Amino acid sequence: MSHPPVEQRGAWRALADHADEIGQRHLRDFFTDQQGRFATFSRQAAGLTLDLSKQRWNETTLSLLLELARDAGVPNAIRGLLAGERLNLSENRPALHTALRLPADARLDVEGEDLVTSVHATLDRMASMVERFHSGQWRGATGKPIRDVVNLGVGGSDLGPLMVTHALADYRPEGVHRIDVHFASTMDGSQLADYLSRLNPETTLFVLSSKSFTTIDTMTNARTARDWLKARLLGGDREEGVDEALVMRQHFVGVSASPEKMREWGIADEHQLEFWEWVGGRYSLWGGIGLPIALVVGMQNFRELLAGAHDMDRHFSEAEMSDNLPVLLALAGIWNVNFLDIRAHSILPYDGRLEYFAAYLEQLEMESNGKSVNHDGEPVGYSTCPVLWGQLGPNAQHAFYQLLHQGTQSVECDFIAPRVRYDDVADPATRDHLMSQHRLTLSNCFAQSRALMLGDAALEDEGPRPGHKRYAGNQPSSTLLLDRLTPRTLGALVALYEHKVFVQATIWDINPFDQWGVELGKTLAGETQRILEHQAGLDGMDDSTRGLIEAVWAAESREPE
Numbered sequence: 380m381s382h383p384p385v386e387q388r389g390a391w392r393a394l395a396d397h398a399d400e401i402g403q404r405h406l407r408d409f410f411t412d413q414q415g416r417f418a419t420f421s422r423q424a425a426g427l428t429l430d431l432s433k434q435r436w437n438e439t440t441l442s443l444l445l446e447l448a449r450d451a452g453v454p455n456a457i458r459g460l461l462a463g464e465r466l467n468l469s470e471n472r473p474a475l476h477t478a479l480r481l482p483a484d485a486r487l488d489v490e491g492e493d494l495v496t497s498v499h500a501t502l503d504r505m506a507s508m509v510e511r512f513h514s515g516q517w518r519g520a521t522g523k524p525i526r527d528v529v530n531l532g533v534g535g536s537d538l539g540p541l542m543v544t545h546a547l548a549d550y551r552p553e554g555v556h557r558i559d560v561h562f563a564s565t566m567d568g569s570q571l572a573d574y575l576s577r578l579n580p581e582t583t584l585f586v587l588s589s590k591s592f593t594t595i596d597t598m599t600n601a602r603t604a605r606d607w608l609k610a611r612l613l614g615g616d617r618e619e620g621v622d623e624a625l626v627m628r629q630h631f632v633g634v635s636a637s638p639e640k641m642r643e644w645g646i647a648d649e650h651q652l653e654f655w656e657w658v659g660g661r662y663s664l665w666g667g668i669g670l671p672i673a674l675v676v677g678m679q680n681f682r683e684l685l686a687g688a689h690d691m692d693r694h695f696s697e698a699e700m701s702d703n704l705p706v707l708l709a710l711a712g713i714w715n716v717n718f719l720d721i722r723a724h725s726i727l728p729y730d731g732r733l734e735y736f737a738a739y740l741e742q743l744e745m746e747s748n749g750k751s752v753n754h755d756g757e758p759v760g761y762s763t764c765p766v767l768w769g770q771l772g773p774n775a776q777h778a779f780y781q782l783l784h785q786g787t788q789s790v791e792c793d794f795i796a797p798r799v800r801y802d803d804v805a806d807p808a809t810r811d812h813l814m815s816q817h818r819l820t821l822s823n824c825f826a827q828s829r830a831l832m833l834g835d836a837a838l839e840d841e842g843p844r845p846g847h848k849r850y851a852g853n854q855p856s857s858t859l860l861l862d863r864l865t866p867r868t869l870g871a872l873v874a875l876y877e878h879k880v881f882v883q884a885t886i887w888d889i890n891p892f893d894q895w896g897v898e899l900g901k902t903l904a905g906e907t908q909r910i911l912e913h914q915a916g917l918d919g920m921d922d923s924t925r926g927l928i929e930a931v932w933a934a935e936s937r938e939p940e
């Protein structure tokens with residue numbers, strides 16, 4: 380179907396004119412001009428409150444943006460996503476992460492396949508694995524219960540489970556055999572080497588998490604882990620009956636979309652968790668890739684996480700666009716990037732449990748929407764995904780907030796915090812202290828978004844100040860409050876961002892579900908490795924890379940000091 384490029388449509392042009400009118404206005408003036416902005420620009424759903432009143436917009440802006448979304452076919456795209464249409468055109472498949480969190484009594488048939496049954500069969504398999512770990516029945520080759528699980532995976536096979544296990548560490552079930560979960564992602568083996576120096580091979584199991592089961596980072600770590608186990612558990616005066624097959628069976632679980640490759644590598648059939656090509660890596664924490672999460676929080680809490688994401692899916696599919704959290708969050712981003720020319724976006728959680736949330740979103744947003752061609756492969760004539768980065772807000776205040784307050788960049792910020800925390804701590808004195816620490820944290824969160832909005836105007840008039848003490852303000856932000864941080868609200872929060880990314884991609888007419896941009900580097904790394912290993916010559920290599928390679932060779936050939 381041919382349609383005019385988005386920037387030639389009426390709503391886009393109207394927004395550009397509107398931006399000429401109000402784009403120069405200071406954010407604080409929007410508050411002076413309009414009473415009740417919080418009520419006008421905040422919405423609630425699935426245990427989340429989203430306050431968009433500190434965006435540099437007014438009601439006209441929002442209604443034009445909603446028109447743009449309708450023009451770009453967002454309602455139809457949402458329906459198509461949830462129904463399993465093949466929206467991932469470059470790979471000719473649907474993107475059905477939402478199917479992973481459908482309840483067991485739902486029905487979704489896609490191209491003749493009953494997805495709910497397949498999804499729940501995997502969840503049940505996962506549940507029985509978790510049960511074996513938590514009852515101390517999953518034993519290593521020498522008969523001792525597994526105590527440590529190391530997840531070997533990278534990108535989507537690492538960041539989601541890492542983020543969630545950290546966020547929900549308080550939700551460990553009581554009375555079960557404790558499993559400590561660790562994550563090793565980097566190909567240089569730094570994290571893995573550390574674990575191997577501390578962990579007991581008899582009670583350590585590795586989860587090989589890789590959708591493709593070919594990612595060199597993960598497969599290299601896996602080989603190191605396998606040889607470490609074999610060297611320590613086999614041969615010599617080790618216990619009788621411990622053979623390689625037993626080590627492989629008891630110390631490895633595989634999670635992948637390729638059962639053949641798992642089998643080839645030596646993962647026992649009954650210790651494989653399979654997922655589907657229609658689940659993108661960065662959208663995969665909801666299934667087998669979430670095994671480390673379930674090992675920490677238990678299956679019941681894992682199902683709560685899924686239920687929270689499903690709450691958000693329902694909201695996304697049912698709420699009017701003007702009340703739809705993912706749509707509104709997406710539109711705020713579009714307004715900033717495409718009409719106010721703000722191309723940096725900072726993610727700032729005010730809760731230490733969300734330490735890895737920004738890293739997770741960096742992949743979700745930038746790998747999904749860091750694209751510059753549309754669905755027809757033609758270059759787009761507008762900006763897409765902004766540069767997105769972040770850190771725990773309280774720590775970032777002492778690090779990069781200087782740039783937010785006084786730098787030359789306009790930056791959009793997302794502030795994220797739970798409304799209440801620690802009210803369930805048993806000891807009253809500690810509870811009072813910790814609740815007050817949480818209020819201190821919230822005070823900082825709200826003060827920062829206010830300072831970024833108002834700048835100098837936030838201060839009582841103290842007369843003229845030198846340049847280095849002035850604050851321009853005018854930095855837009857969104858604030859997201861979770862009722863409290865639970866498996867359910869965290870599921871909703873993650874799904875909110877997944878859908879935000881999808882809405883923006885729909886408006887930008889790009890495919891958020893592929894990542895061809897990462898391939899070139901992988902190919903060149905292979906070539907470079909052959910040269911570094913002296914298996915290929917330097918011919919044709921550019922001068923900079925040649926110089927770097929020669930520097931390595933020179934260092935390698937030097938006698939160790």
Ligand SMILES: O=P(O)(O)OC[C@H]1O[C@H](O)[C@H](O)[C@@H](O)[C@@H]1O
Binds near residue numbers: 660746
């Ligand atoms: O799960 P895997 O197949 O090992 O892939 C791990 C990661 O690496 C790839 O290069 C992609 O950029 C990511 O989207 C993916 O999540």
